[in-house]
Amino acid sequence: MVLGYLLGGVPFGVVVSKAMGLPDPCTAGSKNVGFTNVLRVSGKKAGILTLIGDMGKGWVIGFAASQLLQDEGTILLIALMPILGHLCSPFLGFTGGKGVATALGSVLGVTPLIGFILLCTWLGAVALCRYSSGGALTAFALFPLVTVLVHPTVEFGLFSVIVSSLIVMKHRRNIERLWEGTESKIG
Numbered sequence: 001m002v003l004g005y006l007l008g009g010v011p012f013g014v015v016v017s018k019a020m021g022l023p024d025p026c027t028a029g030s031k032n033v034g035f036t037n038v039l040r041v042s043g044k045k046a047g048i049l050t051l052i053g054d055m056g057k058g059w060v061i062g063f064a065a066s067q068l069l070q071d072e073g074t075i076l077l078i079a080l081m082p083i084l085g086h087l088c089s090p091f092l093g094f095t096g097g098k099g100v101a102t103a104l105g106s107v108l109g110v111t112p113l114i115g116f117i118l119l120c121t122w123l124g125a126v127a128l129c130r131y132s133s134g135g136a137l138t139a140f141a142l143f144p145l146v147t148v149l150v151h152p153t154v155e156f157g158l159f160s161v162i163v164s165s166l167i168v169m170k171h172r173r174n175i176e177r178l179w180e181g182t183e184s185k186i187g
Contacts, residue, residue: 007085011092012057020046055101055108058082061081063109079109082106098136103167118143130187
């Protein structure tokens with residue numbers, strides 16, 4: 001759990017930007033360390049590397065837990081840790097990103113089919129509406145429903161509700177901007 005939290009806390013947006021000599025996402029654009037802000041501030045290459053890093057840290061912990069442990073509740077608790085680490089990074093004064101890529105990675109690591117469905121939903125919604133936040137909110141609003149249809153256990157249901165709630169809470173301002181028509185589009 002501690003390893004999952006600490007790995008989740010690694011802000012790949014900051015790491016990638018510093019390694020490439022690009023603006024610090026904590027002080028540029030929306031001041032968010034995640035994929036969308038890095039993409040807008042520093043370009044496609046830095047954005048994609050950030051996305052891979054953030055998804056990867058969730059996937060590594062989720063996959064390792066699913067391979068090494070038997071109890072579903074314990075696996076899902078461990079898979080939750082990188083998401084919490086990303087949201088409340090100890091390396092950023094317990095602030096962080098919005099958790100979308102890390103959550104997608106964690107779900108892919110634990111239950112690839114559900115993770116793939118969420119990833120496709122996110123990408124499809126972004127392609128249709130051009131809002132990264134809209135894609136994230138769509139995918140994670142559907143997460144509990146997908147869970148009921150694909151993996152209907154109490155443990156996974158609770159996991160899906162907790163993760164979806166965290167994602168929605170971190171997108172409060174985005175929801176307000178979507179409602180007001182002032183949210184920035186991708187591309």
